[in-house]
Amino acid sequence: MSKIPGDLHYTRSHEWVRRLPSGQVEVGITDHAQEALGDLVYVEVPQVSRRLVAGEACAVVESVKAASDVYSPVSGQVAASNDDLAQRPELLNSDPYGTGWLMRVAPDASAAAGALLTPAEYAQFLAEAG
Amino acid sequence: MPFIPHTADDIARMLQVIGAQSIDDLFDEIPPALKTAALHDVPPALSEMEVGRLLTERALRDGRPLNFIGAGAYEHHIPAPVWAIATRGEFYSAYTPYQAEASQGTLQLIYEYQSMMCALTAMEVSNASLYDGASALAEACLMAVRANRGSESRRILLPLTVNPTYCKVARNITGNQQVEFEAVNFDRRDGRVPLRALQAYEGQDFAALVVQHPDFFGNLEEVDQLTDWAHANKMLVIAVVNPIALALLKPPGEWGGLAGGTRGADIVCGEGQPLGVPLASGGPYFGFMATRMQYVRQMPGRIVGGTLDIEGRPGFSLTLQAREQHIRRSKATSNICTNQGLMVTAATVYMALLGAAGLKRVAAASAQRTADLVRALCQISGVSAAFDAPRFHEAVLLLDRPVAPVLAALAERGISGGLDLCASHPELGHALLVCATETKTDADIDVYARALADIMRPVRVVRDSN
Numbered sequence: 080m081s082k083i084p085g086d087l088h089y090t091r092s093h094e095w096v097r098r099l100p101s102g103q104v105e106v107g108i109t110d111h112a113q114e115a116l117g118d119l120v121y122v123e124v125p126q127v128s129r130r131l132v133a134g135e136a137c138a139v140v141e142s143v144k145a146a147s148d149v150y151s152p153v154s155g156q157v158a159a160s161n162d163d164l165a166q167r168p169e170l171l172n173s174d175p176y177g178t179g180w181l182m183r184v185a186p187d188a189s190a191a192a193g194a195l196l197t198p199a200e201y202a203q204f205l206a207e208a209g
Numbered sequence: 210m211p212f213i214p215h216t217a218d219d220i221a222r223m224l225q226v227i228g229a230q231s232i233d234d235l236f237d238e239i240p241p242a243l244k245t246a247a248l249h250d251v252p253p254a255l256s257e258m259e260v261g262r263l264l265t266e267r268a269l270r271d272g273r274p275l276n277f278i279g280a281g282a283y284e285h286h287i288p289a290p291v292w293a294i295a296t297r298g299e300f301y302s303a304y305t306p307y308q309a310e311a312s313q314g315t316l317q318l319i320y321e322y323q324s325m326m327c328a329l330t331a332m333e334v335s336n337a338s339l340y341d342g343a344s345a346l347a348e349a350c351l352m353a354v355r356a357n358r359g360s361e362s363r364r365i366l367l368p369l370t371v372n373p374t375y376c377k378v379a380r381n382i383t384g385n386q387q388v389e390f391e392a393v394n395f396d397r398r399d400g401r402v403p404l405r406a407l408q409a410y411e412g413q414d415f416a417a418l419v420v421q422h423p424d425f426f427g428n429l430e431e432v433d434q435l436t437d438w439a440h441a442n443k444m445l446v447i448a449v450v451n452p453i454a455l456a457l458l459k460p461p462g463e464w465g466g467l468a469g470g471t472r473g474a475d476i477v478c479g480e481g482q483p484l485g486v487p488l489a490s491g492g493p494y495f496g497f498m499a500t501r502m503q504y505v506r507q508m509p510g511r512i513v514g515g516t517l518d519i520e521g522r523p524g525f526s527l528t529l530q531a532r533e534q535h536i537r538r539s540k541a542t543s544n545i546c547t548n549q550g551l552m553v554t555a556a557t558v559y560m561a562l563l564g565a566a567g568l569k570r571v572a573a574a575s576a577q578r579t580a581d582l583v584r585a586l587c588q589i590s591g592v593s594a595a596f597d598a599p600r601f602h603e604a605v606l607l608l609d610r611p612v613a614p615v616l617a618a619l620a621e622r623g624i625s626g627g628l629d630l631c632a633s634h635p636e637l638g639h640a641l642l643v644c645a646t647e648t649k650t651d652a653d654i655d656v657y658a659r660a661l662a663d664i665m666r667p668v669r670v671v672r673d674s675n
Contacts, residue, residue: 123506141531141532142531143531144531144536145531146531146532146536146537146540148540
C-alpha cells in the first residue's frame with residue numbers, strides 16, 4: 080500500500096500539493112506514481128518564473144522504460160524548482176514527499192483549490208482504479 | 210510474387226475471430242473525407258521484369274557526365290571494400306533490427322560510427338543517424354527550441370548562406386510546430402555572414418543561430434565570431450558541416466572562445482553522403498547529428514550505448530529510448546527518427562579504411578582541385594569568382610551571360626558544369642556554383658576549361674562600322 084500523507088492535497092494524475100507558510104505551494108509526484116514508474120533516471124523540472132496553467136504539462140520524469148509528463152495542479156508562477164534532481168533523480172523514488180519535491184509555485188490569487196483531492200479522496204481514487 | 214505470408218484462408222479466419230467482414234472494415238474509423246480515393250499519379254502495378262526495365266532506362270538517363278556539381282551531394286572516390294563489406298548479408302539492412310540487442314555486430318558498428326562522428330565534430334554524443342542532411346537541420350531546429358531554456362521564442366536565425374534546399378525542408382517540417390525563421394543576409398563581397406548583419410538582432414529573443422561551414426557557396430564562415438555572438442545573445446549554435454571538410458577545419462565543438470572559455474557549437478548536423486555513399490541520383494543518403502551531453506535528452510533518434518552484460522562482458526544496447534515515438538507517441542522528441550543503417554555502415558567502413566590521415570588527404574586534394582578549377586575557369590573572358598573569402602571545395606562563379614544555356618552547351622559535351630543559382634539566389638546575377646573533388650584530374654579540369662572557353666567565346670556582335 081503506497082503512502083498518502085494526511086497533510087497534503089492530490090490530483091487524479093498523481094501529483095501532490097503542499098501549502099507552505101509563505102503562501103506558495105510545493106508540488107511533487109505521489110508514492111504511488113513513483114512506484115508505478117519504477118527507477119527514475121532523469122527528471123526535467125520547469126524553469127523558474129515560468130507561468131503555469133493548472134493541468135499544463137510542466138515537468139518530465141523519465142525511467143528506463145518511459146518518460147511521463149507531470150501536470151501542474153495549480154495555476155501560477157514557478158518560484159523554485161528542485162535542481163538536486165538533475166544529479167539525483169533517485170530522490171523521487173526514495174523520498175517522493177520530501178527531498179524529491181519538483182517545484183514551488185506562487186499560485187494565482189484567483190486559483191481555486193476546489194479541484195484537488197483530499198487524502199481520503201485520493202486513497203479512494205487509487206482503490207477504485209486499482 | 211506477393212510478399213504476404215497470410216493465405217486467403219488465414220485472413221478469413223482472423224477476420225472471423227475479431228468479427229470483421231473485410232480488411233477494409235479495420236480502417237472504418239478513418240473519416241471518408243481523409244481517405245484519398247485515387248492516387249492519380251501512381252501508375253498501375255508493374256511486374257518485376259517491367260520494373261527492372263523501367264529503372265534501368267531511368268538510370269541510363271543520368272549518363273556518365275564529367276561532374277562538377279556539388280551543392281550538398283559530393284562525388285568522392287569510394288574504395289571497393291566499402292560496399293563489398295556493407296552489402297554482406299550480416300549488414301545488408303536499412304534498419305536497426307527489432308530486439309536490437311540480439312544483433313551485437315550491428316550495434317557495435319553504430320557505436321563505432323557514433324564515436325567517429327564525435328571525434329570528427331569534437332562533440333560529446335552522436336545519434337545513430339537521421340534521414341538526410343536537410344531533415345537533420347529541421348530536427349536540429351526543433352531540438353534547439355526544446356533545449357534552449359533561456360529562450361522563450363521559437364524563432365531561429367537562418368542565414369541565406371545555408372543550403373536553400375535545407376532551408377525549404379526545415380521550413381516544411383517545422384512549419385506546423387510554429388518554428389519561425391528569420392533570414393540573415395550575407396556580405397556581397399565575400400559571400401559570408403558578417404557580424405554587422407547580426408547586430409540588428411541583438412537583444413531579441415531567438416532560440417538559435419544556424420551556421421553552415423563551409424557554407425552553401427563553399428566559403429569558410431567566421432565561425433568563432435558567429436558562435437561567440439550567438440552565445441552572448443543567449444542563442445544556441447546549430448552547425449551544419451561537411452564531414453570531409455572537418456578533417457581539415459576546426460571542429461564545431463571548438464568554435465568560438467575568442468575571449469576565452471569556449472563552449473563550441475551546441476548542435477552539429479549535416480549530410481553524411483560524402484563518406485562513402487554514391488551520388489545515386491539523389492539518395493538514399495544519411496543525416497548525422499551530434500550534441501553535448503547537456504542536451505542529449507532533447508536529441509532525436511536512437512543512440513547505441515556501450516555497457517556490460519550480466520557476466521561483466523562488454524556489449525552494446527540501445528539507450529535513451531524513453532523519448533522515442535514507440536514509447537512517447539505524440540510527445541516523442543521526433544516522429545521521423547528513422548536512421549539510415551546501411552548508409553551508416555558504408556560511412557563507418559569508409560572512415561575506418563581512410564583513417565584520419567586519409568580523410569585529410571581527401572579533403573586537402575578536393576580543396577586543391579577546386580582552387581585549380583577556379584583558377585582555370587577565371588582565365589576565361591566573362592568568367593570571374595563571385596567572392597573573395599577562403600573556401601573549401603566549392604566556389605561561385607559569375608558569368609557575363611545567363612547560366613542555363615551555358616550549362617546546356619556543356620551538357621552536350623558530356624560535362625555537368627555546376628549548379629545554376631538563378632532560382633535560389635537571383636540577387637547574385639548569372640551565378641554558377643562549381644565543385645571539384647579529389648576525383649578530378651588536371652586533364653578533367655582542362656576539358657572543362659576548354660569547353661567553357663569555347664562556349665563563352667565573345668558573341669559576335671554586328672555593329673555599324675561607323
